[in-house]
Amino acid sequence: MAMMECPNCGEQVSDKAKKCVHCGAVLIPEEKRYCQECGAELDAEADVCPKCGCPIEDAKESETAPQQVEVTGVKIAKKSKKTIAIAAVVLLIVALIAVAVVQGQKKKEAEEAAKRIEEYSANLELVTYSMLSGAGDAETCGNLIKKVWYNAIYEERDDSTDKYTRPSGYFVSDFNDALQNLYSDSSFSLQISGIEDNQDTVNSLMKKLKNPPDEYEDAYEAVAELYDAYLTLTNLATDPSGSLQTFSSNFNDADSEALKCFNAVKMYLEE
Structure with a gap:
């Protein structure tokens, strides 16, 4: 800070002082006020311009x-x-x-998809082995049907067929009577009922396999082919028709086809 000489009393004061601390002389004059409207110089206390009459704003405000x-x-x-x-x-x-x-929604959808795949896989395995079981029972019944049919026609004696072909100690006059005796037998009739019940179970399971997940589309096609062969085989056992020759040929073909189709499906079960 620089010092200067007071022009009034000659004492040294700060060059930034507004008044002399010794004599009270004003060193820096207050800023003049001017009318904003006409530019006339105003007194310190004026609130209206004496020249144009314009109100004067308070500088502090x-x-x-x-x-x-x-x-x-x-x-x-x-x-x-x-x-x-x-x-x-x-x-x-x-x-x-x-x-x-x-x-959370994606996780829920993923869990539901995984659950659906798991259920589908379980049903696929269940229906496959259900058809295998039914086909096995049909094969047993079909072989006995062929044997009774053949022995009745050619009057062949056999401990497993005599009670159907020779119920009174001599051969029946018509093979249809022998087959009737076979289907009337309580034990054989129970086996046939079991095959029919098996068909109902398989039919119900096959309905659940419709609209398979993408990864099971090929497996569904394979099990559908097994289903067709299974129905052909089991229907021949529950309701034989035609001649002995045609029945035997159809039954053997259906039996072989069912086994082939089962092996095709089994490949998907082992994955």
């Missing part, structure tokens, strides 16, 4: 007002920033919730 506006602006800006921050947090929370919901 004019200086203070912008500050107040500025302070208000800062408050508004701070409030706006706070509002934006809150909105951003809310949006982030909503986004996180949305992501969690989507992930």
Whole structure:
């Protein structure tokens, strides 16, 4: 800070002092006031321009007002920033919730798909072995049917067929009577009922296998072919028709086809 000499008393004072601390002389005159309308110089206490009559604004008020506006602006800006921050947090929370919901839905769908595949695999295996069991029973019955049929026609004696072909100690006059005796037998009739029940079970399971998952489409086609061969074989056992020759040929073909189809399906069960 520099020092200067007071022009009134000659004492040393600061060059920034407005008044001399020694004599009280004004060192820096107060700023003059001018009319904003006409530019005329105004007295310090004037509130109206003596030249044009325009009201004079208070300098302090004019200086203070912008500050107040500025302070208000800062408050508004701070409030706006706070509002934006809150909105951003809310949006982030909503986004996180949305992501969690989507992930939860995907997880649920994946679990349901895995469960469906598991159930489908179990039903595929169950229907396959159910058909194998029914085909085995049909094969046993079919072989006995062929034997009774043949022995009745050619009057061949056999301990397993005599009670059907020679119920009274001599051969029946018609092979149809021998077959009738066979189907009337309680033990054989029970086997035939078991085959028919097996067909009902297989039919119900096959309905569950419709619309397979993508990875089981080939397996479904294979089991459908087994189903056709199985029905042909079991129907021949439960309701034989034609001549002995045609029945035997059809039955043997159906038996071989069922075995071939089972082996094709078995490949998918072992995966």
